[in-house]
Amino acid sequence: MEGGFRYISKDYVISGSLIDLSDADRAWEALDKRVRTSVRKGERMGVKIRVFNGSIEELEALKSFTPNDDDIPEQWEDRHIAYVAIAEDTQERLGWILLAGVHGTTKLFMLCHASTPEGKRRQSPNLLLWHAIKIHSGKGHTHLDIGASYRPSLQDYFEGYRQEEYSMIMRPPELPIDLRITPFDTAAYGVASGSPESGRKKLEQLFGTDNFTIFPRAMYAIAAALREYVIEGRLNSESEVLITTSTETPYISGCVTRAIESVCKWSQMPSEKTAAVFLIHEFGWPHPDAAKWRAFCDERKIPLIEDCAYGWGSDGTGIWGDVKIYSATKMFPVQFGGFLVGMKIPFERMWHQHGSSDVGKENELLGQLDVQMESIEEIREKRRKLWMRYEKNLASVSKPYFALREGVMPFTYLAKMHNEDEMRRVSAFVKRFGVEVGNWYHHSALFLPCHQRMTERHVDYICGAILANFRENCGIPKE
Numbered sequence: 001m002e003g004g005f006r007y008i009s010k011d012y013v014i015s016g017s018l019i020d021l022s023d024a025d026r027a028w029e030a031l032d033k034r035v036r037t038s039v040r041k042g043e044r045m046g047v048k049i050r051v052f053n054g055s056i057e058e059l060e061a062l063k064s065f066t067p068n069d070d071d072i073p074e075q076w077e078d079r080h081i082a083y084v085a086i087a088e089d090t091q092e093r094l095g096w097i098l099l100a101g102v103h104g105t106t107k108l109f110m111l112c113h114a115s116t117p118e119g120k121r122r123q124s125p126n127l128l129l130w131h132a133i134k135i136h137s138g139k140g141h142t143h144l145d146i147g148a149s150y151r152p153s154l155q156d157y158f159e160g161y162r163q164e165e166y167s168m169i170m171r172p173p174e175l176p177i178d179l180r181i182t183p184f185d186t187a188a189y190g191v192a193s194g195s196p197e198s199g200r201k202k203l204e205q206l207f208g209t210d211n212f213t214i215f216p217r218a219m220y221a222i223a224a225a226l227r228e229y230v231i232e233g234r235l236n237s238e239s240e241v242l243i244t245t246s247t248e249t250p251y252i253s254g255c256v257t258r259a260i261e262s263v264c265k266w267s268q269m270p271s272e273k274t275a276a277v278f279l280i281h282e283f284g285w286p287h288p289d290a291a292k293w294r295a296f297c298d299e300r301k302i303p304l305i306e307d308c309a310y311g312w313g314s315d316g317t318g319i320w321g322d323v324k325i326y327s328a329t330k331m332f333p334v335q336f337g338g339f340l341v342g343m344k345i346p347f348e349r350m351w352h353q354h355g356s357s358d359v360g361k362e363n364e365l366l367g368q369l370d371v372q373m374e375s376i377e378e379i380r381e382k383r384r385k386l387w388m389r390y391e392k393n394l395a396s397v398s399k400p401y402f403a404l405r406e407g408v409m410p411f412t413y414l415a416k417m418h419n420e421d422e423m424r425r426v427s428a429f430v431k432r433f434g435v436e437v438g439n440w441y442h443h444s445a446l447f448l449p450c451h452q453r454m455t456e457r458h459v460d461y462i463c464g465a466i467l468a469n470f471r472e473n474c475g476i477p478k479e
Contacts, residue, residue: 281311
């Protein structure tokens with residue numbers, strides 16, 4: 001089209017086609033009947049398939065009938081594998097297929113696939129693709145990614161090979177979604193508040209006690225609990241709070257460390273100055289050594305503060321601490337709120353000692369909880385279903401950082417990337433689609449939204465952007 005004013009789509013989710021390379025016979029049976037017929041026909045028409053010889057002369061010959069020769073990589077690497085279809089009678093080149101792999105994935109990608117008019121007559125497109133499937137079945141790669149196309153005829157061709165499908169969205173829409181890791185969104189803000197008294201009763205039922213204090217954010221509950229222990233004489237400004245997490249890695253949220261530092265010191269190793277233990281259930285996965293730390297605290301007669309901000313709703317959490325910290329915003333579609341369960345701090349101390357008294361905000365939170373609080377069991381089931389959708393969609397390029405055990409309520413999907421550079425690259429790309437993504441540094445993992453306000457359609461959108469970026473990184477055309 002002249003003038004350069006063209007509409008190019010590629011900004012909505014379509015389905016790509018995957019071939020399982022574990023077994024060639026099973027792959028053959030899964031092919032569309034028309035594809036199998038084409039392969040059989042081509043095998044009778046004198047076509048031989050061989051490996052690309054790597055010469056400049058042959059590459060130039062192949063480029064001559066490749067519609068988009070910019071799809072061919074400038075730098076030929078070990079990860080590139082190509083096959084050429086040859087006419088046995090004339091030795092004419094009839095077509096070729098170029099595959100590529102990406103470090104850190106179990107996929108082969110179809111990078112380029114082209115044939116001459118005579119090659120098409122002799123069925124070389126299907127012969128080449130079937131040859132690639134046979135050659136690589138049972139080898140190192142688990143899947144061959146045929147691709148996804150916004151051109152209907154090409155998409156129809158890809159679907160003829162589809163054994164499994166995946167989502168793909170190649171460009172950010174003009175009107176992207178706004179999806180956060182926490183459940184709160186604009187629609188939730190528009191919900192009229194209910195009764196604060198009713199909301200409080202629901203919390204009492206949820207916690208099994210009325211012995212709790214409400215805070216604007218969970219981090220203020222951490223600081224207040226420590227100050228209360230100072231008032232009781234159980235620690236002072238030189239005391240250390242030992243922080244222990246599910247993964248026992250150096251990463252600790254700044255919200256936690258800043259709250260502790262406002263009162264005393266912290267460490268990740270026990271010492272003579274250890275005056276309390278702060279136990280964190282990360283991302284919904286219960287701390288595996290919670291019983292050990294409970295015994296440690298009992299022996300020293302020091303408090304155990306259990307951080308359930310990401311832990312409530314999972315079996316094995318909320319049962320160890322002298323006090324427990326919960327975050328309303330990580331569980332429910334509310335704008336603010338945190339809870340300190342096990343301490344009921346009087347209003348005067350909340351105002352004078354802790355500076356965290358906000359009656360208006362507390363009533364707003366309670367009124368919202370009255371109308372927006374679902375049962376923990378229902379929320380857990382919804383989140384687990386989304387988590388499993390992520391795992392299925394991303395299986396060929398990424399694995400979850402944690403295995404989803406029975407009884408766990410995930411607060412995010414943690415997608416393990418190959419390295420830190422890949423983590424940053426994928427994160428930056430997906431954020432362009434209106435999705436909040438967190439980077440778990442030193443772990444090469446992404447935090448992805450996984451909450452009850454989402455549907456599988458949201459997961460497909462996010463995974464579609466991730467998979468599109470992997471194709472980009474492989475040099476695959478976005479046709």
